[in-house]
Amino acid sequence: MTTVVLTGADGAGKTTVARQLMKSSPVPMAYLYMGPNIESSNVALPWSRLVLRLKLRSYRKTAQREGITDPNFVSTHHNAHRKVQRGRIGATLRMMNRLAEASFRQLVSMMHQWRGDVVLYDRHFLLESAPTGRRHARLSDRIYHFILETFFPRPDMVIFLDAPPDVLLARKGEGTVESLEWKRKVTVSQGHKMANFVTVDASRPLDDVIEDVRRHIAALVATTPGGNR
Secondary structure (H helix, E strand, O other): OEEEEEEOOOOOOHHHHHHHHHHHOOOOEEEEEOOOOHHHOOOOOHHHHHHHHHHHHHHHHHHHHHOOOOHHHOOOOOHHHOOOOOOHHHHHHHHHHHHHHHHHHHHHHHHHHHOOOEEEEEOOHHHHOOOOOOOOOOHHHHHHHHHHHHHOOOOOEEEEEEOOHHHHHHHHOOOOHHHHHHHHHHHHHHHOOOOOEEEEEOOOOHHHHHHHHHHHHHHHHHOOOOOOO
């Protein structure tokens, strides 16, 4: 029973590397998105899917009403939808749903592990929810991270796809060099709290990155009882 996280900033190639690994893994492997965005998730609770559908319908109507032609506007990934102000009740409900989602996906992960699969996590809730050092982080966000850190199982390995901020910015075009560097420091700090935190240089050609990641996973499986049964 083995779990491996692929983490890194946007533009590091997490999902691309994960998909390539799924195609060429020498051991049984299951892919599980463990980030916060339901739109990107391959597994989610039914009500989360319903809320997503309603959001996208609302974005579509807004785009039609205001004459917005950007096709990316009808997506929760769009910057226009990322900073939503919530009251206490809204923040509490959001936290409860996030905990339910994390619990559900953890259950799905355990089912794959019981079948003998290596579970490859694209992102991980613990890393995604880590405090960023902001003085005014929501209380609900701090409680959410505390619960995850206290009660949820840690992955067996965290593979950090690292690249210079300017490279990430050129690939994805999101954020700033400063914000990407700060996010990197937060990820490294949180990652070192976990077992088997390794760094892979993601600024190299994709094939080299995939080979390095595959090698780390193979080494972990070889030393984990029942890891590739």
